[in-house]
Amino acid sequence: xxxxxxxxIAEYSHFFLMGTLLTIGLSLAGVFLGSLMGLFIxxxxxxxxxxxxxxxxxxVGFFRGTPLFVQILIIYFGVIPALFGEANGIVxxxxxxxxxxxxxxxxxxxxxxxxxxxxxxxASRSLGMTKIQSMRYIILPQAIRRILPALGNEFISLIxxxxxxxxxxxxxxxxxxxxxxxxxxxxxxSYVSVALIYLILTLTANFILKHFEKKVPVK
Amino acid sequence: xxxxxxxxxxxxxxxILKGISLTVKAQEVVVLIGPSGAGKSTFLRCLNKLETINxxxxxxxxxxxxxxxxxxxxxxxxIGMVFxxxxxxxHMTVLENIMISxxxxxxxxxxxxxxxxxxxxxxxxxxxxADAYPDDLSGGxxxxxxxxxxxxxxxxxxxxxEPTSALxxxxxxxxxxxxxxxxxxxxTMVVVTHxxxxxxxxxxxxxxxxxxxxxxxxxPQELFSHPQKERTKAFLSKILSSQNNKxxx
Numbered sequence: 263x264x265x266x267x268x269x270x271i272a273e274y275s276h277f278f279l280m281g282t283l284l285t286i287g288l289s290l291a292g293v294f295l296g297s298l299m300g301l302f303i304x305x306x307x308x309x310x311x312x313x314x315x316x317x318x319x320x321x322v323g324f325f326r327g328t329p330l331f332v333q334i335l336i337i338y339f340g341v342i343p344a345l346f347g348e349a350n351g352i353v354x355x356x357x358x359x360x361x362x363x364x365x366x367x368x369x370x371x372x373x374x375x376x377x378x379x380x381x382x383x384x385a386s387r388s389l390g391m392t393k394i395q396s397m398r399y400i401i402l403p404q405a406i407r408r409i410l411p412a413l414g415n416e417f418i419s420l421i422x423x424x425x426x427x428x429x430x431x432x433x434x435x436x437x438x439x440x441x442x443x444x445x446x447x448x449x450x451x452s453y454v455s456v457a458l459i460y461l462i463l464t465l466t467a468n469f470i471l472k473h474f475e476k477k478v479p480v481k
Numbered sequence: 482x483x484x485x486x487x488x489x490x491x492x493x494x495x496x497i498l499k500g501i502s503l504t505v506k507a508q509e510v511v512v513l514i515g516p517s518g519a520g521k522s523t524f525l526r527c528l529n530k531l532e533t534i535n536x537x538x539x540x541x542x543x544x545x546x547x548x549x550x551x552x553x554x555x556x557x558x559x560i561g562m563v564f565x566x567x568x569x570x571x572h573m574t575v576l577e578n579i580m581i582s583x584x585x586x587x588x589x590x591x592x593x594x595x596x597x598x599x600x601x602x603x604x605x606x607x608x609x610x611a612d613a614y615p616d617d618l619s620g621g622x623x624x625x626x627x628x629x630x631x632x633x634x635x636x637x638x639x640x641x642x643e644p645t646s647a648l649x650x651x652x653x654x655x656x657x658x659x660x661x662x663x664x665x666x667x668x669t670m671v672v673v674t675h676x677x678x679x680x681x682x683x684x685x686x687x688x689x690x691x692x693x694x695x696x697x698x699x700x701p702q703e704l705f706s707h708p709q710k711e712r713t714k715a716f717l718s719k720i721l722s723s724q725n726n727k728x729x730x
Contacts, residue, residue, distance in 0.1 A: 384531055385568035385627075389582040389634055390558035399581060403572050 267448060271455055274442050281435035282459055284352075288427060288434060289420040292359035293367075296420075297413060299360060300367025305397070307372055318368070325365030331426050334358040338430040355427035355434075362423075363416055370412040374405035414471035418464050425460070435459060482507045482669050483528065483638065488537035490523055497523045499693035500537070505638075508667045512674060512684035512701075516716060519690040521673040522565075525640050528671065529553075529560045542637065558586060561631030565643040567623040569615035575602070575626050576611040579633045587634065594633070601629040605659050621652030625659055632663075639663065641672040657683075677717075677724060681705055689713045 271278075306318035325333065338354035346353075378401050386396040428436035435456050442452035483505040490498040497520045505511050513521045526532040528539060530546055530553050539546050541556050570578050579598040583589040589597075602608045605625040615623055624644055631639060641660065645653040657679050664670055664683050674680060680687055680701060687704040689697045689712075697704065697713045708714045 379568070381564060381566060381568035382570065385562075385564060385570070386582075387554075388529055388531060388557055388560070388562040389631070390554050390586040391582065392554050395585055399585060400570055404570075407572070 267446075267451055270442065270446050270448060271451055274438060274452075274455075277433075277438040277441070278435065278455065278459060281433060281438040281456075282463070284432070284434040285421060285424050285436075285460075286463070288352075288355055288359060288424040288432075289417060291356045292363045292420040292424065293413065293417040295356070295360035296363030296367050296416065299364030300371050303364060303368035304371035304375060307368065308375065322365045322368055325362050326369070330358070330362050330423055331429070333362055334426055334430060337361075349430075351427065351430045351432035354430055355424065355432045359420055359424060359427070363420055366419075367413065367416055370409050370416070371405065374409040374412075375401055377408060378404050411471070411475055414467070414475070417471070418467050421463050421467060422460060482509075482542060483671070484538075484540040485528075486538040486540075488524070488527060488539060489535050490520075490527055490532060491535055497693055498527070501690075501693075501695055503688065503695065503698075505669060505671060507637075507669050509685045510664045510668075510670045510672065510683055511686050511688060512672045512680040513688045513690055514674070514677070514680060514716075514720075515690035515696075518692075520693045521690050522642050524690070525642050525671060525673050528638075528640055529557050529562055531562075554586075558634050559637045561628075561634060561636035561639040563624070563627050563631055563639065563641045563644045565646050567615070567620075567627045567647070569623055569627055569630070571615050574612050574614055575607070575618070578615070578626060579630045582630070583633050597633055597635075598629070601632050604632075604662075605629045606655070619652060620648045621655045624648065624652075624656045628656075628659055628663070638669045638671070641670065641674065643673050643675070645674065645676055675720065677705070677721060689716065691716070 303318050303321060307315055307322070309315045309318075334354065337358045338349060338351065342354045342357065343349050382400055382404065383396050386400040387393075391399070424434055425436035427434050428440055431437075439452040439456040443449060446452075483503075485501055485503045488498055488501040489496070501524060503511075513524065515521055523532055527534050528541070530539075534547050537547070541560065544551055544556060546553060546556055570581070573581065576595070576598055579601060580591070580594040583594040583597060584591060599608065599611070602611055605628060607622060607625055607629075610618060610622060610626070615626070618626065628644075644660070645656050648656065653676065657676060660670070660672070660679070661683050672679075672684070682701075684701045686698060687701050688695055689704065689708075689710075691712050697708065697710045699709075704713070705717065708717055
């Protein structure tokens with residue numbers, strides 16, 4: 263510890279910056295695409311058609327029941343090459359993170375939808391609204407307000423989980439820490455630096471989300 | 482206007498309605514009374530298919546809503562419903578609560594919907610609450626807004642499911658007054674209530690239900706003064722004595 267080398271951190275600062283931006287990008291893409299998928303899956307799970315609902319439930323079961331790391335490897339080495347003919351780290355990372363987050367977010371959204379009093383859907387249907395109109399104008403707006411804090415937590419999880427993308431040659435933050443360690447055999451400088459950066463990211467995200475929650479009252 | 486033939490409804494093994502037949506003519510105010518568990522609310526909820534119907538037929542304006550080919554959303558536009566616990570949309574202002582269905586379902590312009598909503602708010606005496614949220618209203622105010630919301634679709638029929646049961650006693654009157662005015666204007670109404678005073682004053686016909694059957698039906702004068710069936714007598718003497726006991730000390 264005595265000879266903590268700030269000079270190599272300075273040397274890597276540019277890479278850490280680029281890595282941090284990519285980490286933020288992966289997390290934002292994950293939570294955005296994951297939310298869209300989550301909404302789609304949640305509605306699929308609530309369909310009266312038991313067979314279709316089962317397919318969505320199976321999806322959620324798979325992505326929640328297997329390690330994200332395994333999913334990343336399957337998508338990077340299997341799915342993306344099969345679809346596009348070549349491997350691509352960033353695309354695979356975004357796909358894996360979104361698909362995984364989608365499964366978790368779907369459960370949150372489903373619980374949010376089911377937490378809305380049945381009377382709300384009965385009242386809207388009694389006014390002549392279709393199921394879709396009732397969902398769109400009455401149920402979802404109320405459910406989303408209840409879901410927002412959980413979505414924020416999912417975003418924070420994604421910031422941390424995206425570090426797994428370093429294993430598939432995606433130059434995010436963790437990737438550069440490992441490069442630094444490989445180049446200089448300096449464990450503390452590389453890993454403590456990125457740990458601090460991750461901490462700053464999650465704390466900042468948490469702060470922003472708490473601020474945001476106060477502005478959107480649960481009505 | 483409404484014709485019900487041998488309507489049966491059960492939840493799993495539990496038979497709630499055991500064959501109800503009833504005709505409601507235009508401008509009639511039919512009041513359903515009876516002990517809790519009699520099936521009154523379930524019966525009412527079958528009339529706009531909030532409950533699925535196991536057997537029998539329900540004709541609304543000569544259309545059989547038990548026919549799966551009938552578009553129930555179209556029918557429901559013509560049947561307003563008021564619930565015991567209001568079910569206002571808490572994320573919308575009073576005005577938006579009233580305007581949302583005319584705009585989204587009937588595709589009315591915002592201006593038309595606004596015009597109607599404002600008139601209805603004046604009618605239920607709450608014009609000053611247009612921009613309030615439901616959480617800021619008293620129970621009686623909420624229920625009057627719920628009535629206005631249903632009326633905004635310009636229904637032919639209004640169903641009331643114990644509209645005053647969740648209210649503090651001092652707010653019951655304001656809701657009943659709105660309903661009474663509606664009846665005077667000639668609205669066809671089916672009302673489930675425990676308010677015997679309202680039933681007697683406003684009802685054109687009283688239906689006494691018990692254990693899934695219609696036990697007795699008659700004009701208010703006849704039913705309240707000369708009930709024919711033992712069960713009706715027992716129910717009326719019980720509920721009327723309890724309502725008389727509500728006198729302030």
